[in-house]
Amino acid sequence: MPSLNDPVKLPSGLVFPNRLVKAAMAEMLGGFWNVPTTSLLKVYEQWGKGSWGGILTGNVQVDINHLGTPFDPALAGEYTDPNSNKELVATWKKYADACQEHGPPSIVQLCHPGRQSLRIAGRRGPFASPIAPSAIPLDMGDGFLQRWMSWFAFPPPREMTQADIDLVTRQFVDSARLMADAGFSGVELHGAHGYLIDQFLNPKSNIRTDAYGGSAANRAKFVLDIFHAIRAVVPPTFCIGIKFNSADYNSASFEDTMTQIGLLAEAGIDFIEISGGTYEDPKMIGPPGQPGQPQPQPQEQKSARTAAREAFFLEFASAVRTRYPNLILMLTGGFRTRAGAEYALSQNACDLIGIGRPAAVDPGFAKLLLDDSLSEDEAQLVLNRVAVPFWAKWIPLSAVGAGWETSYYTKQIQRIAKGLRPYLPV
Template sequence: MSALGDSVKLPCGLVFPNRIVKAAMAEMLGGFANAPTPSLLKVYGQWGKGNWGAVLTGNVQVDVNHLGTPFDPALASGYTDPDTNKDLVETWRQYANACQEHGPPSIVQLCHPGRQSLRFAGRRGVFASPIAPSAIPLMMGESYAQQWMSWFVFPPPREMTQADIDLVTRQFVDAARLMADAGFSGVELHGAHGYLIDQFLNPKSNTRTDVYGGSATNRAKFVLDILHQIRAVVPSTFCIGIKFNSADHNSASFEHTMTQISLIAEAGIDFIEISGGTYEDPKMFDAGQTQPQPQKSARTAAREAFFLEFASAVRARYPTLILMLTGGFRTRAGAEYALSQNACDLIGIGRPAAIDPFFPRLFLDDSLTEEEARLTLKRVSVPFWAKLIPLSAVGAGWESSYYTRQIQRIAKGLRTIVPL
């Protein structure tokens, strides 16, 4: 029997019945109200039946004024308690029930986009600035055309004040309290892909000289404060995870990244999901390749996970951490290889879940051969007009939106379409 069918117990006591986790993906089903909709509940009801070890939701933004996309679910105001906010709790309880009524625990991915908030997303207004640790604009290319397009799509951010930092910290904590009261099994802080937490952690986007910048330890203060404050107000059995960007082993930031992981581990994290990329360098969108991405070291066909080497390095330093590895898994052999190398405990599955909500059966059914236990996904073709837009992430974004459309087809009860 495959090790993929083994259960995993997190430090908080939550048990995943198997190792295959539906990873977070953009659904764009929050509607104009930016709240859980019947369509969102329907698609998660399908994933809930899929025999996943756990189901991670797509981004739930902690501030409706700052959204990654116009239709992200988000918190429109502060949260007090279940008695004061009965309607709010009931809305999110329906979401939790849809995810979990068929068994798998569900974890809500909490996010703030920071400077990666689209100009036309959120209720702050199209001319209002997004916020970031430092006033460093997002640049998706070096040419004048690319710089202008970057400015038009992503307005230059303003540097956060202490009051801003305190507010966003409270928003993360309030969101976690609401999810716990609504019945979700946990939350995952989105600390990767160039969103706000990642912006604080990264010296390229955080040039502050106060207690939030200047060193790897100081840059981790923002997320550590959020972690400590959430842990203080949710049940001890409530899971808190984090999505974390990998680092190049040869880069100067590698040891800084390891220092930050050590601090996060000491704060009592339940799991760390290893991913990678930002809007400026969208590694997280490369999962549409039919073949594994080229790596700096030699690869075998089984080593299909994009961030396997980094996960192995984290495991070597911190052997007791529960690690989830997401990005590139398409075959049972590849997933089993990652487990056999002790690189991770959990296998994150993204785009295959958008094609087949019951994907785990391919990996867990021992009667299937190795050739049958796979889902090949070719790269999505980018239309010619999209290639004319001078932004580095357009192609990757087009591919990501293809899978978002497949999620929306699941919500409508339609068959999904495998890219040809």
């Protein structure tokens, strides 16, 4: 049976020393200038000491005009080369060194939010439209309050022109080149959670009739062009992965989804991280349930059935494995115990285990799971659902509860950056 302690070698040659990867989470530590701040470096130094097989950073936006949150680190302009941009490379090298000083290879999650760029985020101005493959606004619900809040937070997008597509492609490539020159081990293209790449892949948000729309292959052209352009300009040992949504797709579009994954595999993607959800339907936060409802207690987490339920997207990952057995798969979402992680490996559903929220309250959570001297009851971290304030329950938006949950763990990350002890939700 595969062990959590096993190393994993990617097609590029990069090796993760074990199967546990610190997953990407929102840190909100880019400051007003959207750069890697001292606080950001401090929290990654702690994760770097945590015995993780690999570290995924939070979102690094490829365009400072289009941010997911006001404090995301971002590329501020065109990147040419390390000689012409010495100060820029030096700034990001500090980030790479903080992540990797204690050994784990670190992958930068590159992102463009597309239509999910908050009105107040980015330097395009609060009244400028975000961009998207098609001019389809976010749908937070049919009620007046839902539609008004959606419009207030996310301006309706405009459809991208070919010039827009060429620019964003170049921004992804420039960002990847910068990360390679700064010393990171690779990049992950954020193609999930409703961000721009996912918007192109998904027929619900992409109704284009040109080369980027229509068939599953056409909808994948945007990300495949980005991948090939990056691969052409970075070292062969530099990893390129992708985070891919599972939750957007129903049985009717399942074959389209498998087609797109097959195209990524054929292109030579290093790994695919299986996640899911969007701002409209935030499945990445967890299974349905009332805010404040506790997760199963330790004594309930011993059965195989419970271990299987721990991984949010296990079934989808298993389906991908059946179709593409040679793909390196990372499964992220819901892992809280060694038993749950080992169960996913035993089912051959994945090669790597992505862990987010437990790492926000225990930067060394990987050590806990890797320590064979600890019992199953000890090798876990039970997290209750974060209770939302009473007023939030009157707002008919699922994103409010999801945002509150995300905000809670972002605050724990910021406590780590300040040298303070994180605390568990109660």
